[in-house]
Amino acid sequence: MELFHGVNIDWLGKKWYFLAFSLIFSVAGLISMGIHLAQTGSPVPLGVDFRGGTEVQVQFANPPDIGAIRTAVSSAGITDAKIQSYGGDVSRNEVLISLPEQKNETSLDQGRQAIVSALKTHYNNPFDEAKGVKVDVVGPTVGKQLRNKAIMATLYSLLGMLVYLWFRFQLIYGVAAVIACFHDTLITIGFFSLTGQEISLTVIAAILTLVGYSMNDTIVVFDRIRENLRMNRREELPDVVNRSINQTLSRTVLTSGLTFLTVLSLYIFGGQVLRGFSFALVIGILIGTYSSIAVAAPMLVAYQQWRGKNGKAAILPAARRAR
Numbered sequence: 208m209e210l211f212h213g214v215n216i217d218w219l220g221k222k223w224y225f226l227a228f229s230l231i232f233s234v235a236g237l238i239s240m241g242i243h244l245a246q247t248g249s250p251v252p253l254g255v256d257f258r259g260g261t262e263v264q265v266q267f268a269n270p271p272d273i274g275a276i277r278t279a280v281s282s283a284g285i286t287d288a289k290i291q292s293y294g295g296d297v298s299r300n301e302v303l304i305s306l307p308e309q310k311n312e313t314s315l316d317q318g319r320q321a322i323v324s325a326l327k328t329h330y331n332n333p334f335d336e337a338k339g340v341k342v343d344v345v346g347p348t349v350g351k352q353l354r355n356k357a358i359m360a361t362l363y364s365l366l367g368m369l370v371y372l373w374f375r376f377q378l379i380y381g382v383a384a385v386i387a388c389f390h391d392t393l394i395t396i397g398f399f400s401l402t403g404q405e406i407s408l409t410v411i412a413a414i415l416t417l418v419g420y421s422m423n424d425t426i427v428v429f430d431r432i433r434e435n436l437r438m439n440r441r442e443e444l445p446d447v448v449n450r451s452i453n454q455t456l457s458r459t460v461l462t463s464g465l466t467f468l469t470v471l472s473l474y475i476f477g478g479q480v481l482r483g484f485s486f487a488l489v490i491g492i493l494i495g496t497y498s499s500i501a502v503a504a505p506m507l508v509a510y511q512q513w514r515g516k517n518g519k520a521a522i523l524p525a526a527r528r529a530r
Contacts, residue, residue, distance in 0.1 A: 214453040214456055215449075215453060216449070216452075216453055216456075217449055218448070218449050218452050218453075218500060218501070218504070218505075219445045219448060219449055219505055219508060221501075222501075222505050225497075225501035225502070225505070228497075228501075229390060229394075229498075229501070229502065232394045232397065232398075233390070233393055233394060233397065235397065235401065236393060236394055236396065236397015236398065236400060236401060237393075237397065239397060239400040239401045240396070240397065240400045243400055250396075250400065251396055251399050251400045251405075251406050252399070252400070252403055252404065252405040252406065253354070253405060253406055253407075254405040254406060254407030254408070254410075254483070255305060255407075257353055257354040257357070257406065257407070257408075260305060260306050261305070261306040261319050261322075262303060262304070262305045262306075263303070263304045263305075263306075263319055263322045263323070263340060264293055264301060264302070264303050264304075264340070265301065265302050265303075265304065265322075265326065265334055265340055266299060266300055266301045266334060266340075267300040267301075267302070267332045267333070267334045268300070268332065268333045268334060269300060269332050269333075270300055271292070271300055271301075271302045271332060272332070273290055273291070273292065273302070275330060275332075276290055276302060276304070276326070276330055277290050278329070279325050279326060279328075279329035279330035280304065280322065280325050280326075280329075282325070282329045283321060283324065283325030283328065283329060284321075285306070285321055285322065285325060287306070288304055288305065288306055288322075289303075289304070289305040289306075290302060290303070290304050290305075291303055292479075293479050303479070304322050306322070323340060353408065357408070357411040360411070360415065361392065361411070361414060361415065361418070364415055364418050364419070365385050365388055365389065365418065368381070368384060368385055368388065368418070368422050369381040369382065369384075369385045372384050372385075372426070372429075375426075376429060376433065379506075379507060379510050380429050380507070382506075383425075383502075383503045383504075383506035383507055383510075384422055384425045384426070384429070384503050386502070386503070386506065387421065387425055387498040387499065387502040387503035387506075388418050388421050388422055388425075388495075388498075390494075390498050390502050391417060391418070391421050391491060391494045391495045391498050392414055392417075392418065394490070394494050395414060395417065395487055395490045395491045395494060396414070398486075398490045399483075399486075399487070402486075404482075404483055404486060405483060406483070407483055409481070409483055409484040410483045410484060410486075410487050412484065413483075413484045413485075413487035413488050413491065414487055414491065416488065416491075417487065417488060417491030417492065417495055420466070420491070420492065420495055421491070421494075421495030421496075421498060421499065424459060424462075424463065424495060424496060424499040425498070425499040425503045425504075427455055427458065427459070427499075428451060428452060428455050428459075428499050428500070428503065428504055429503070429504075431451040431454055431455050432447060432448055432451040432504065432507065434451075435447045435450060435451050435454075444507070444508055444511050445508050448504050448505070448507060448508055451504070452500055452504055459496060459499070459500070463492060463495075463496040466492055467489070467492045467493065470485050470488040470489050470492060471485075471489055473485040473488070474486055474488075474489050
């Protein structure tokens with residue numbers, strides 16, 4: 208199935224618009240992360256998986272009053288608690304109460320007990336502690352380890368992609384694709400900082416997913432560029448890149464569009480548990496598809512032009528055959 212026939216869009220002619228778009232969102236995200244870092248010591252809001260702390264999920268018998276719960280918790284001397292409705296089904300009457308990082312595991316368990324006691328004493332809405340309370344406790348040491356491993360997993364995935372594309376195509380292809388993926392990751396994390404949503408382990412899983420998704424989309428475009436370079440060695444590289452992007456446009460729109468609709472449905476109907484995961488994929492798929500066209504492919508042309516200005520031999524279009 209092909210949506211577009213005879214498309215002839217000059218993508219490289221719009222490179223300055225693309226650059227402005229990427230700069231706006233990248234800089235906005237970096238500024239937001241800088242402000243958040245100065246205020247909290249972390250560039251983005253971290254979930255209990257990474258910061259350490261206590262999360263108590265309470266299911267009440269009747270619809271909860273968030274304001275009354277906040278008052279009840281404060282009356283018990285619990286400060287800095289984060290209280291919010293939980294789950295996509297409001298009829299379940301669920302509330303999530305989070306406490307910040309404590310010094311040790313004993314303090315974490317005491318925090319859970321204090322929340323339960325405060326609700327029983329100061330809030331007149333019954334709940335069954337045995338059936339209606341779920342607790343997620345992560346110590347500060349474990350949280351730090353998980354945070355470091357998440358960062359390393361992301362970096363290793365980018366390095367692995369670079370090595371693969373270096374072997375499969377040429378080094379410049381790998382560098383361009385990795386920069387595009389880093390661009391996608393930066394903007395996605397920037398959106399989390401701008402919207403105040405927490406980064407959790409499921410969000411890291413989503414980011415690693417979008418790295419692979421964006422890389423796959425970029426490889427499709429790169430493969431078509433390489434094929435066209437072999438068949439049209441005398442054609443100017445910008446023309447080859449434009450034509451290659453146009454030839455893969457139908458495939459890009461179909462696959463990205465259907466995937467986007469799926470994760471958008473997950474974001475709308477998946478509830479609070481999957482909110483961070485689906486939000487990362489919604490932003491990541493949009494930015495990843497955009498970067499394959501507007502970031503990765505133009506970098507090949509920019510690099511070729513830079514080599515020409517410095518009197519170096521062109522590495523394109525004489526691309527090597529796949530091994």
